[in-house]
Amino acid sequence: GAVVSQHPSWVICKSGTSVKIECRSLDFQATTMFWYRQFPKQSLMLMATSNEGSKATYEQGVEKDKFLINHASLTLSTLTVTSAHPEDSSFYICSGGESDEKLFFGSGTQLSVL
């Protein structure tokens, strides 16, 4: 099946720094990539939808200036958490697919902001 490679798996950073998370579709072209966030003991919440070559669409309550999404190619989408704070500590995960029928998820990134 299709593979979505997500890096890094985990990252620890100081408050105020920026962190970039990458998601690559290895054997398919992802026109659209979805970014989710998961807090402990909670479900995945969609943050934004990134479309190759255009601006991302953010869900209500998600700050677009804080969570920068770039989808410059059909195989790479990145999420940058700018000026990270402890409340941004969470599990971030991307998903994409060749069609809307079945999406494949990355392995996730555990972000801890000190």
Add this chain to the structure above:
Amino acid sequence: KQEVTQIPAALSVPEGENLVLNCSFTDSAIYNLQWFRQDPGKGLTSLLLIQSSQREQTSGRLNASLDKSSGRSTLYIAASQPGDSATYLCAVKSGNTGKLIFGQGTTLQVKP
């Protein structure tokens, strides 16, 4: 606004038992419904996908049913094994975009 609820939040069973996980959704106008498995600190693995026109899907020891009119889906796991221990998530797609609405998950522990 679509809301997805999973019951129970946690479940512990002895090895070999058959079990049922429940998922309900508030808006019956769905495109499809998926069941995922998530291991601690890991990504999601898609288990079964049921289209809105289908009633059930089967894969090995797993069987998922869908009743759109009542807004319910069940995941049946036969002859449970310790390796089945994980969090199971159901997710609904309401439109023809890839956007998924997830339930809170059921954390399953199968004791040897």
